[in-house]
Amino acid sequence: MTMKGPERPLFDVEEMEVSFGPQHPATHGVLRVQMKLDGERIVEAKPIIGYLHRGTEKLFETMTFPACIPHTDRLDYVNAAHNNQGFCVTMEKLLGISIPPRAAYLRMILAELQRLASHLVWFATHAVDIGAITPFFYTFRERDDILDLFEEYCGARLTLNCMKIGGLPFELPEGWLDRCAEFVDAFPSHIDEYETLLTTNRIWKKRTIGVGVISPEDAIDMGLTGPPLRGSGIEWDIRKVFPYDRYDEVEFDVPTGTNCDTYDRYLVRVEEMRQSTRILRQCLEKLPEGPIMAKAPKVLRSPEGMVYGSVESPKGELGYFIVATENGTEPYRCRVRPPSFVNLQSLPKMVEGSLVADLMAVIGTLDIVLGEIDR
Amino acid sequence: MSDDKPTPNIDDLVIDVEAEKAAKIAAAKAAAAKKAAEEASPKDPWEEKPVPPVHSDAADDDDVTALNGALEGSVVGADHFAGAVTVTVRAEKILDVCRFLKEERDYDFLVDQTAVDWPEREEGRFDLIYWLHRYSDSKRLRLRAIVGEDQTLESVAPVWGAANWMEREVYDLFGVVFENHPGLERILTWEGFNGHPLRKDFPVEGIDTGAAIYPDVYPSGGGPIQPDEGEGA
């Protein structure tokens, strides 16, 4: 990527190498970006990852199927429910378990609440990266309400471990549905509040429109999923394409963008929050009575084969690829397809040729979580 | 057991072997009777015993036939399991197969690429897995290429940009070398790391890399039970 401008620079230009992170206020964890700068312009950006590598995939190979679930919590730590759900959905596919409708609906409620929580974290950090500090506190206030709901349901706020292969571990506590409904009713007005601060703000628009553009063709080629792909105008959502649990029974729209830039991805995510509340309303309405666990054996024994299952996590397609051996009680190989990992790969494509400040906007808009990238 | 605590009810700790056996038999009988009664009435799928998916031949899948037609001898076998087709292809032909699938069959999205280690297997140690997606009809196809430990493989990064990091990861964690990769470096571990962590012969507890390892410290008499200590009786 060369700098736009006169063919031959007036002065000798020396590129400055800046190592961005792994300790830096804006890198969302321990991401490191090795940059070559020409003044403020990024000539080359190379993400360096692996500072949080804990060998989770190796650990999966040593533990029984149910014992894997708490470890999935720690992959994308702001988004535990989807990790649980992805693993459980995949295992149910492998074992041929079909879960009761009540369990499926409860899973959807938990997953959509978690999506809201995750998007709120994204909103907060994205805004802080671009210099608006106040939305952080407003979104975390609502996120705390969601975490309270989680805590009431399963006893944990962050690393939930709230699903089991074949259903759910707990029945709902008394009054939980009412509190959830109360939250869902109040939430859209809060979204309006956040949007007042940013959506129409001219500084916000200047910072995001036309920044981090990736064309639909490139987006597909780089394997983008989730909001970054939808921001590039491709209507694609695992919940619609390969519905799991009972997502085929609820109505919702898949928002898409047109300009393929950071602002569109911002709008897509904000709209996704609204759609999530819509799904939540329907789920709360339709929630049937019945058992919450399928009739699964206590000790799960797998057939031989490979299976891939995926869910639409707030970051993109979260997939689990499990290779099982005959009568095995633990996965022979369990690969996680982390959406953040694949999405981060297109960071150089998005930022090269733009300014340092745009790097922040793009890292924010990719919504990466390093726990998931490094695994 | 200290004296100030309530002594445990002795009956709870006593196991009457004979009585236990009898109780077990009775319970099993009751369960069998209940099961027979339940089997008579129709049940919801989640009430029934789960039926695991089975393998079936997928040679007549249209992608497989197309592949066979265009690139003769590239397909070794095709298997259908749990709603997905796995096509085993020759490792030497992987780039041609991928290019064909992308250009002719519209598989323009590489969802995932990974590897599986089978150290004991004769055909070759590693399974390379490519998991493709087609947007037009949302079909997914899994390619499998078997690679030996000292074999290399053609990189598919020129076909799908997404393969770049995934191949780096496979190289890092399994040690499979990809040819013509734009920058095959370690990605999750560091350059110079001794070993490939996801191989089955890599110890789970890790290796001494020279970095400080802080051992677990336990109080005297605590800590994990050593094998020579014996696990109960």
Added chain:
Amino acid sequence: MSVKDFLSTLLMPELFKGMALTGGYLFRKKETVQYPEKRLKPQDRFRGMFGYSLERCIDCHLCAKACPIDIIYIRDHVEVEEIDGKKKKLKVIDRYDIDVKRCMFCGLCEEACPTEPKAIWLTTLSYEGSTYERNEELYFDKERLESWEGFNAFPGVPAPIDGQVPGDALKKISKAETPEEGAA
């Protein structure tokens, strides 16, 4: 550019709207909980610190097997005793240790426990487990698990009370029975 657009560019109404919002928040109620003086009360199912009852434990080792990170260490021996003229095997637990410093509070041990009510559970209403020393202070043997001895030593942890040993995550604990520390 229409007049309206021009005016909105010049007068910056959206910026003032944002300022009105933040300015309005100056006078709203604050969300802060002044921590050491006031505490948020965890929910009934909150997976806090461990509780254990030697009385109920049947020494089946299921919790140790369920634990994903193998931090429960159980050791027992069998004593043959004569009770009422019958010879009976008696399992005696020598050691029941949990290495809490490595625990990730997933609750699988509680889920695996077959007794009713549970012999090991995670529903103590406390989240204050920090210490200055992790090897000794965060290694709980069976005496400490039962009495929470030492655990009380942490500043501000309410002592366990009678009603707070439900043994089952699903059983309701009456909120009135727990010491009221002033939840906000």
Added chain:
Amino acid sequence: MPEPILQLLLIPLVKIVVLLVVVLLIVAYLTYAERKILGYMQVRLGPNRVGPKGWLQPVADGLKLLVKEDLVPGGAEKLVFIIAPAIVMVPALVMFAVIPFGEPFEVAGMTITPYLADINIALLFILGVSSVGVFGIMLGGWSSNNKFSLMGGLRSAAQMVSYEIPMGFAIISAVLMAGTLSMVGIVEAQRTAGWWFVFPGILGFGIYWICGIAETNRNPFDLPEAEAELVAGFHTEYSGMKFALFYLAEYANMMIVSAMAVVMFLGGWLPPFPNLLAGLWASPALAWIPGVIWFLAKMSFFLFCYIWFRGTFPRYRFDQLMAVGWKWLLPLSLANVMLVGLGVLLLKG
């Protein structure tokens, strides 16, 4: 004691001491106010642990910074690194010499002016001295031997230089209306004119205010220290009292900009609308309040706005900041000068 010594030495000395103490006290409590107000806007309480309601927080902060280890990074230009904070701090304090806080009053038969000096080129003096401050920031950024600091220093140099021009033009519009460069003269001119200059010079006021925010490196123009990009910008490597000097200088500069806005556009120490309210009941009541109070009240409004902006807005990007400065503010300020000049010409003949 002979009269001249008293007049020339003692009174100015006392005034200097009082001014320094008051200014530094206000600066210290401005940091407290910022944290408190930001906290309140963000549904939290802000500092409230040290002393009642956190009133002693600035003292605690100061003590902490005082006893902190004073690091000079390896490879830094040591001398420059050490004097850079002073270069920033001293001009910020010197500028207070010409700020008129109130009207002269009599004590024991002596007329005492609540300002150090009323020089006839006060505005030029302020413009000149304030430009010195940017050297400190640049030198501090450059001498730290840190790439983020260097970028912060460069950004701040470019930003300050380009915003000083429209700011100068905005000040000129006020000077045109007053017909003098003296700060006291400008306030007196507003008294004779009967209205604050903000009403005829609303455009100039707006430009001055935006430039003032940019000059002090505050949100939404806080690029030199944008923590999301440059960690802490030019003072990344500073710690202890050196950092404190940078920090205090920023707040002192905020006060200067606010004070100048008050003097030039909001009538300095004058109560509002003396001619409109004359004869109404409110007029004597307003006049009864001392001028210093009026001045400080107006100034605190501006300082509050600083904090308010910080709590609300995102940050501009560097090229956008330049575009705003050169493409919008500069032409607007030029046009404003012409408009005001024309108005003055027509009205005053």
